[in-house]
Every structure is written in C-alpha cells, then in structure tokens.
C-alpha cells in the first residue's frame with residue numbers, strides 16, 4: 001500500500017494547456033523509488049537506461065508490479081509565466097507553454113501493488129515519486145503467493161514485462177516509458193501467481 | 209582570551225562529518241541530514257498558486273484524529289525558490305556562477321546547480337537535486353485561521369490595509385501561522401550542508417509580493433541523522449495537531465498558537481518517530497543543537513573561517529566535476 005503525503009505529478013498526457021497525471025505508479029519508477037535500481041545523480045544524456053538498471057533485479061529474482069489506484073483524487077493547479085524548476089526539462093525540450101494547468105494527484109490518495117522476490121526483501125518506509133519527488137508512505141505486508149495459472153488479472157500490469165501479451169484489457173494507459181494495462185485477460189491460461197483471489201501473471205522487467 | 213575560529217575544527221563540521229560523505233558520490237548512498245524547521249509567518253502573506261484564494265487542501269486533521277480539514281498550503285517550490293535565490297545572490301557576491309541564469313541558462317558548475325539540481329538548456333546534462341522537501345501544511349484548519357482573522361480585522365482597517373471584506377481576507381494568512389517543515393539534504397558534504405543551511409537561515413521572505421509582506425522566521429528546531437527519510441511534512445503537521453488537541457482541547461481553534469508549544473509538539477513527534485523507526489535515527493535538538501548553531505554563528509562571523517569553508521565548498525565541487533569528466 002502506498003499513500004501519498006504530497007501532490008504527485010508526472011505528465012501522462014497533454015490536452016491543450018493541461019498536463020495530466022494518470023492514476024497509477026509505473027513499476028520502473030517504483031523500482032528506482034525503492035532504491036532497488038539506482039541511477040547516478042548526474043545524467044550526461046537525459047535518456048534513462050531502464051533496461052541496464054533493471055536487469056540486475058531480474059537476476060536476483062525481484063519484480064514489482066505497477067501500482068493500481070485504490071483511492072485517487074485529482075486536483076487542478078495553475079502555473080504561470082514564472083518559470084518553475086519542476087517544469088524545466090519539459091519546458092525546454094517540448095516548448096512547454098509558459099502558463100497552463102497541471103492535473104496532479106492529491107495527498108491522501110492510495111495505491112496498491114505487489115512485489116515478488118525469492119529472498120526476503122527490504123522496503124524503505126518512505127519513498128519519493130514523480131516529477132516533484134513527492135513523498136509517499138509505504139505499508140508492507142508479507143504474503144505467500146501460490147504458483148498457478150490464470151486467465152484474468154485485475155491489477156495494473158506492464159505489457160513490456162509479460163511473456164504472454166493479454167488478448168483483452170479493460171483500460172490502457174499510454175504512459176512513459178512503457179504502456180500499462182488493467183483488467184487484462186488471456187485467451188489461454190498463463191503462468192503466474194495467486195495472492196488470495198488475485199491472479200498475477202509471470203513478469204520480468206523489460207521482457208520484450 | 210581570543211579563540212581562533214576555524215571551519216576544520218568547528219563543532220558543526222565535526223558533527224556533520226560523522227554522518228555525511230567527505231566527497232560527493234556519483235550514485236545515491238542515502239546519507240541524510242534533515243533540518244526540521246518551524247516556519248513562522250510574522251506578517252501577512254499571500255499564499256496563492258494563482259488567483260485570489262489561498263491555496264488550501266483537504267486532508268486528515270491528525271493521525272489519531274481522522275476528520276478532514278482544510279489546511280493552508282506552502283507549496284514546496286514556494287519554499288525552495290526563495291532559498292535558491294538567496295544562495296544565488298550569495299554566489300554572485302563571491303563571483304561564482306556569474307553566467308548562471310536560473311531556469312534559462314544554468315551553468316551546471318555553481319553550488320546552486322550542483323546541490324539543488326539543474327537541467328542543461330541546450331541538450332545534454334542534468335543533475336538531480338540532493339535537497340528534498342515537501343509541501344508545508346498549516347497546523348490548524350483554514351476555518352480556524354479565518355476566525356482569528358476576524359479578530360484581527362479591526363486593527364487592519366485602522367491601518368488602512370485590508371478592508372476586511374471576505375474577498376480580501378481570503379488572500380492572506382495572518383501572523384503567527386506555523387508550518388512545520390523538513391528539508392532533507394542527501395549525500396551532501398559538510399561544506400554543502402552549510403550552504404543549504406545558510407540559504408534557509410538567510411531567507412526571510414516567502415510568497416507573492418514578498419518585498420512587502422510574507423516575512424518568515426525559520427526556526428531550526430532539530431536535525432535528524434539517518435539513512436532514509438523519517439517523516440513527511442504532512443505527517444509531522446498531523447502529529448503536531450494530535451498533540452495540541454490533546455493538550456488544549458477545543459481551545460486549539462480559538463487563540464493564536466504559541467511558538468514554544470508548537471516546537472515542543474514537533475519534538476514529541478520526532479522522538480516518537482525515532483523510537484518506532486526500524487533504522488536508527490539520531491535526533492540533535494536542545495542543548496546540542498544550540499551548541500551546533502552557536503558554532504555556525506561563530507564560523508560565519510569569522511572572515512578566515514568563512515573563507516576556509518568556501519574554499520572547501522569550491523574544492524568539493526571541483527573534485528566532483530573532475531570525477532564526472534572521467
């Protein structure tokens with residue numbers, strides 16, 4: 001369980017003067033936030049290297065799914081002509097308008113996710129997320145997933161990470177760096193894990 | 209007796225060295241020193257994102273009291289931007305980063321760029337910030353503050369200031385509003401930490417129209433040494449609210465708060481968090497903190513010690529830039 005304690009923003013879509021934040025947390029961002037994957041303080045090229053940074057986690061048998069919204073509310077914020085640090089990178093690379101709106105997620109919003117690991121895994125009690133490095137609180141519960149097969153996954157999953165692409169899904173989020181889907185269904189059963197009533201497909205960072 | 213003040217032998221440097229790295233690491237090590245600051249607004253302030261109304265957000269009162277209340281917000285960029293400006297003015301005095309234009313053409317070499325982060329304008333290069341903050345939340349509800357505004361309205365009208373209309377009242381917060389906030393410096397060297405501390409202590413104006421109002425006193429009430437973050441501003445404010453409600457009951461919303469009771473409640477919350485934390489958290493407060501701040505004061509008042517500190521800051525950054533270019 002991840003609860004926001006500040007406003008969260010990452011740009012998932014731009015509609016005119018509004019930059020929106022999708023109600024999800026990308027699993028690559030989570031792997032960095034947990035400090036399982038590390039990137040240097042200085043980036044010479046502003047292109048991230050997910051594959052290289054996440055590969056070691058696959059070797060250790062660690063995986064985290066994207067986080068699905070449990071209770072998420074948005075708030076619209078206006079920004080004006082004053083250049084703001086948080087918009088810097090985008091502003092310059094994409095010719096961001098000098099005023100507009102940001103639809104961010106409000107503090108108190110909650111998400112839920114699952115992490116898989118062969119060995120006991122350590123979680124920080126607080127992480128930082130999104131463009132504004134917003135703080136969030138974690139609540140971790142240990143569960144014993146059962147290996148098994150399934151056809152339907154209610155949770156948010158990352159198509160890039162799946163050995164078998166789902167046939168259907170109820171919603172798709174076109175976010176960076178890879179698109180995520182929710183309510184996935186497969187024609188034939190796929191390998192995965194059961195956590196209580198929830199089926200999670202087998203997944204590995206950057207499978208495709 | 210004349211005692212020679214030096215940066216190298218100062219109490220503050222010795223304390224910081226125990227926790228902080230002596231060179232800037234290329235990768236995060238999560239060596240954290242958090243400054244717990246009670247920001248006290250001494251005059252009216254305009255805290256709006258845009259437009260006429262105060263920036264407020266609906267959140268839970270406390271961690272025990274789960275009722276919802278509207279709290280006035282001090283957005284994180286409203287805290288950091290003025291502090292960076294203070295630092296950049298200081299840099300210009302020293303002849304550092306003269307070609308560095310905030311947000312437009314950042315040099316990537318001055319203390320401001322290297323500590324608070326930058327992204328190059330023309331193409332390549334970005335440094336992540338090593339100073340982490342959150343939005344600040346006022347302790348009491350916006351409605352409770354509104355009530356004290358009505359009490360103060362008479363003196364304002366006689367001063368010929370705000371007319372007392374509901375519209376104008378909403379734009380400002382009144383004196384003696386407290387924002388408990390934490391700024392966490394991550395993987396900074398002792399000399400860099402001093403730069404951040406200087407920016408916080410030397411910044412006195414926050415919010416819009418800050419040349420006329422928004423006078424803020426930043427009271428450093430504790431320093432936390434840890435390998436991760438201990439709590440957020442929202443959690444801190446909520447913990448403070450719970451304690452003040454226990455002590456004052458319904459009176460909490462009637463009269464302006466006293467700084468001393470806010471500080472006491474903040475320290476209670478920090479000690480409780482430290483007790484519950486899995487990883488060790490050292491709290492520097494009370495006498496130890498006073499001694500540390502006294503040492504900071506001596507340092508900045510001594511020309512030699514000040515130069516010594518700045519030379520080290522320059523060296524730390526030169527060494528880091530050399531590491532990067534390899």
Ligand SMILES: [Zn+2]
Nearest residue numbers: 308315318321
């Ligand atoms: Zn610079």
